[in-house]
Amino acid sequence: MDKVYSKNPDVVFRKIADECILVPIKNRVGDMECIYTLSEVAARIWELIDGRKSSSEINRDILNEYDVSPENAERDLRELFMQLEDAGSIRETKDGPS
Amino acid sequence: MTVKKQYRKPEIRKIRLACIT
Numbered sequence: 001m002d003k004v005y006s007k008n009p010d011v012v013f014r015k016i017a018d019e020c021i022l023v024p025i026k027n028r029v030g031d032m033e034c035i036y037t038l039s040e041v042a043a044r045i046w047e048l049i050d051g052r053k054s055s056s057e058i059n060r061d062i063l064n065e066y067d068v069s070p071e072n073a074e075r076d077l078r079e080l081f082m083q084l085e086d087a088g089s090i091r092e093t094k095d096g097p098s
Numbered sequence: 099m100t101v102k103k104q105y106r107k108p109e110i111r112k113i114r115l116a117c118i119t
Binding site: 022034035036037038039040041042044045064065066067068072073076077080083084087 | 100102103104105106107108109110111112113115
């Protein structure tokens with residue numbers, strides 16, 4: 001699971017009222033077809049993605065901050081990374097130490 | 099000891115913004 005992800009610079013994060021949203025900015029606004037909203041924990045994970053932290057380090061941060069079992073946290077984190085990758089919001093930069 | 103926050107499964111939701119007449 002020890003991968004490192006970086007954010008796509010063509011996606012910006014904005015917090016509007018209580019909603020955390022990801023907005024693709026590559027195309028013109030008129031061509032924009034969708035945006036993404038993040039739940040509270042997903043937004044926290046987004047903040048932790050910096051292109052340097054490995055997924056296991058991010059997982060450890062989440063375990064320190066939230067009341068969750070290691071198994072659930074790891075499974076949910078893996079799912080979220082896949083969804084963010086599918087959305088084009090993050091990309092894997094390299095494998096972590098083996 | 100730090101009180102941990104309540105955990106909810108992290109979720110991402112797609113909102114579609116956008117067909118002659």
